[in-house]
Amino acid sequence: MHDIMFHKKIKKTLSTIEEVLNNNNKNIDFDYLLLDNMLEITFSNNKKIILTSQIFLKQLWIATSNQGYHLLYKKRTWICIRSKKTIKKILKKEFFIQTNYLFKLNLLNNI
Incomplete structure (x- = not known):
């Protein structure tokens, strides 16, 4: 993937996650x-999820209080290079751990 395409995918991904957060903020304090190229989410328990782009590696990194994930863009989504989980599954799990709320993440299908 060329740098320009990578930047477009990162920008679209982070803005989509921002939209997800805005759509799910009714009952949750964050x-x-x-x-x-960075999105930092701080929850009411002061725990954070940080998403950053790694331009030279063409990866999206997700850091949580539990673990870190390195994702590559494949098959119209971001996939963790170790667990093979999609960004949607990772964020669904991590958001639930922090909030006990199941976020609606359908916007993350086919980024």
Whole structure:
């Protein structure tokens, strides 16, 4: 994937996650900051999920209090290079751990 395409995918992914957060914020207390190629989500328990792009590796990294994930873009989504889980499954699990709420993540299908 060329750098320009990678940047477009990252931008679309992070803005889609921002939309997911806005659509799910009715009963949950969290804040987020979207800045360039980084999205930082802070939950009411002060735990964070941070998504950052790694341009030279063409990866999206997700850092949580539990573990880190390195994802590559394949088959119209981001897939973890170790677990082979999609970004949707990873974020669904990690958001639930922090909030005990099942986020609706359908917007993450076919990013």
